[in-house]
Amino acid sequence: MVDPDAPRDTTPFTIGTELPDSRDIPGQTLPSAERGGGYNGLDLWLHRMTILLFVFVCATVGVLLVILPWRPEWTDNHLLVRFPELRTFFANGFVRGVVSGLGLLDIWIGFWEAVHYHEGKPSRR
Numbered sequence: 001m002v003d004p005d006a007p008r009d010t011t012p013f014t015i016g017t018e019l020p021d022s023r024d025i026p027g028q029t030l031p032s033a034e035r036g037g038g039y040n041g042l043d044l045w046l047h048r049m050t051i052l053l054f055v056f057v058c059a060t061v062g063v064l065l066v067i068l069p070w071r072p073e074w075t076d077n078h079l080l081v082r083f084p085e086l087r088t089f090f091a092n093g094f095v096r097g098v099v100s101g102l103g104l105l106d107i108w109i110g111f112w113e114a115v116h117y118h119e120g121k122p123s124r125r
Contacts (some may be wrong), residue, residue, distance in 0.1 A: 044119065047119075048119075051113060051114070051117050054110065054113060055110045055111070055113055055114045056110075057110070058106050058107065058109055058110025058111075058113070059107055059110045059111070061103070061106055062103045062104065062105075062106035062107030062108075062110060063103065063107065064103065065099055065100065065102055065103025065106060066100045066103035066104060066107070067103075068099075069090075069095075069096035069097075069099045069100055070096060070100070074090060074091075074096070075087050075090055075091045
């Protein structure tokens with residue numbers, strides 16, 4: 001906790017100066033990953049499982065978005081039966097191509113994350 005009675009820094013922020021880092025605040029504890037070398041124990045396995053799940057979801061959704069617009073189920077489903085104008089819109093080749101392109105982008109994002117995975121110090125975002 002920060003002492004509310006402690007004197008505050010009242011110097012104005014000017015362009016070209018750096019903001020104070022959270023490590024400079026006294027009394028503030030940092031997570032174990034930010035203190036030193038990187039992930040440890042349970043944090044490492046949670047990070048691995050999160051990345052694995054993210055890559056799996058991206059690949060699965062991406063493949064579905066690439067294939068599904070070109071299948072008959074894309075327009076012949078019970079959701080679009082009541083709306084013929086919307087059905088015609090979804091049957092348009094441009095719309096199908098855009099959805100397939102989003103699927104390819106989703107696959108790209110998932111595999112990019114898998115290829116650039118490292119277990120070093122976590123990046124500060």
